[in-house]
Amino acid sequence: MQMTHTTCNPKKRAAVLTLGCKVNFYESEIMTEKLQADNWQIVSAKEHADLYVIHSCTVTAEAGRQTRQEVRRAARRNPDAFLVVAGCYAEMEHEVCEKMPEVSMVLSNRDKLFIAEKVKQSSSSIFRQQDPQQRWQADISNAPELISGYIDRTRAFVQVQQGCDQGCTFCIIHTARGPSRSYSQQHILLQISTLLQNGYKEIVICGIDLGSWGSDLVDASSGNPPNLFGLLKAMLAIPGEYRVRLSSIDPIHLDDELLDLIGADSRVCPHLHLSLQSANRLILKRMKRRYDPEFLYERVHTAQSKIPDLLLSADILVGFPTETVTQFEDTLRSIYDLGITYPHVFPYSERAGTPAARIPFQIPKQERKERVSLIKEAGDHVRQGVFLEKxxxxxxxxxxxxxxxxxxxxxxxxxxxxxxxxxxxxxxxxxxxxxxxxxxxxxxxxxxxxxxx
Structure with a gap:
């Protein structure tokens, strides 16, 4: 790729703009602190900077569009800036990124946490297309350096797990992030202790597939894989006035042991954000989800019985290929049946290379938008009822x-x-x-x- 931008010089201004999930925010803070350690002054992405890092998302086509838009905005703020695109969009669409005239460098998910070193090289785009068998072999148990905190945030995100083994038919993230890999419990507890010592009162535990934490580890005492229940219990042994919130979790991981712990300890927030997607049996099967509607309803009702004042939010995907009106209505009904106060709803977005993109019967985009609106209206109705009760x-x-x-x-x-x-x-x-x-x-x-x- 032809380079047309200034090379990077320490002690200049750098901005990191984050798109996407809570894991991205945690990783952005790692990048930010590494740049600070290399004598960069960190500024807002809305300000003039010498280095812009666009930490991208690719979960939907809209996320990709936003990435390209932010690249152009940054270039307008300073046409001479050194501009880096990193993260999942860079991972999956690196050729598109490299062809953008504004872009100076494209960093893969594996390389982005070494951003200060990579920027110093600054002579060419250093995205490396690695062999799939070797791509994710780095030992994640040796997690990145601890972060000290977040700029302008009162809640601290802590990543405990990376990647996903599920391979849902609509999702590209397991390709962008690789297989599930867990950070060690020792590292996680040290990270949480550091943030609590620095004054944070809420710790948000996050991962790409949070509930799979520990599946690739071995507990030294039992010889078995640890699990999220054990990790949460170990977290709560840390003294102090704080609260812990779980980020998005698959219903398959809501076992009774975990739900009992959430309900018993007031420091664990009575809030579950479910990776729900659909409540129709056939659509769930075609999505390659790990549960059916009966399991979903049973787990949610059990959670509601065990956790006082529980509030539910959920990721919902509508307009999946072949989804009929009747099948969509099963999902719409679940908002009311389960009391989903905050449905985070997306229209299905074709992602190249996913099995769902090859299904012949794609729902018209206008119909997808209308279904999004209906889910939002249902959430508004549930939410107003909750507000009045409070x-x-x-x-x-x-x-x-x-x-x-x-x-x-x-x-x-x-x-x-x-x-x-x-x-x-x-x-x-x-x-x-x-x-x-x-x-x-x-x-x-x-x-x-x-x-x-």
Whole structure:
């Protein structure tokens, strides 16, 4: 690839822009701290910088479009900047990235965590197409250096696992990220302890397939693979006032042992974000998911019986090839049946190389959009009911920020993830506060601190 940009010079300004999942945010912080250690001044991606890193996502075609858009925006801010595209879109579409005239370097998922070293080379695009058998053989148990925290974030994401073995027919991420590999429990606990010592009150545990953590490890005492229950139990042995939230988890991993622990310890947030996708039997089978509707309903109802005040959010995929109106309605009905307060809904997006993209009967894109709207409407209906039930009650929130609007309200989230606006002065940002819910704006709960009653 022809290089037309300035070479990189230490002690200049660098910006890392993150698209996509919580794992990306954790990895972006690793890149940020490595650049800082190499004498780069970190600035916002909205500012003029000498180096821009676009940490990309490729879960949908829209995510790819956003990556290309952000590349062009960064180039407009500084046409002479050294511009790096890294992450899953770079992994899967490296040739597209290399052909963009604005791009100086393309980094694979394996190389991006060595960004400071790679940028110093800066003589050509260094994306390497590796042999599939050797591509992911690095020992992930020796995890990257610990991060100290996040810029402008009160919640700290901690990646515990990488990759996925599932191979869902619609998904490209298992190709972009490789097979499931677990970080060691020792590293994870050290990372969490570091973040707690640095003042973080919420730790969000994340992975590409979170519930598979430990499947590739061996417990020294038992000789068996450890699991997420054991990891969470070990986390909770760390003393302190904090809370732990699990990120997206497959229903297949919601075993009774894990649910009992979540329900028994108040430091574990009563919130599950389910990788649900569909609630129709045939569509789940064609997606190559690991459960059927009966299993899904049974696990959710069991979770609701074991975890007080449980709130559910979920990833939903609509318009999968061959999905009929009746099959879609099974998923729509599940929003009400299961009480999915926050459905994170996507229209199906053809990803080249996936089995689903080869299915002849593709749903028209307009129909996919309409189904997205119906799922969102169902979520709105469920959410308003939850909001009304909360009026008059007391919630513990983590204060996240001061709203910049004229109202100057503080914004936070309750343990179960509900958004809360506070009308009066509260504890410092990043601290817990107990509030009484007085109303709802339709999008969030309105509250006052108990001290002001």
């Amino acid at each position: 009026i008059g009650g007391v919630e513990r929130i983590l204060v996240e920020r001061l709203d910049n609007s004229a109202s100057k309200q503080y914004h936070g989230r309750a343990d179960n993830y509900l958004p809360v606006y506070i009308n009066n002065n509260v504890s410092d940002i990043g601290e817990f506060a107990h509030v009484r819910i007085s109303n709802t704006s339709g999008k969030a709960l309105i509250a006052q601190t108990l001290e002001q009653e």
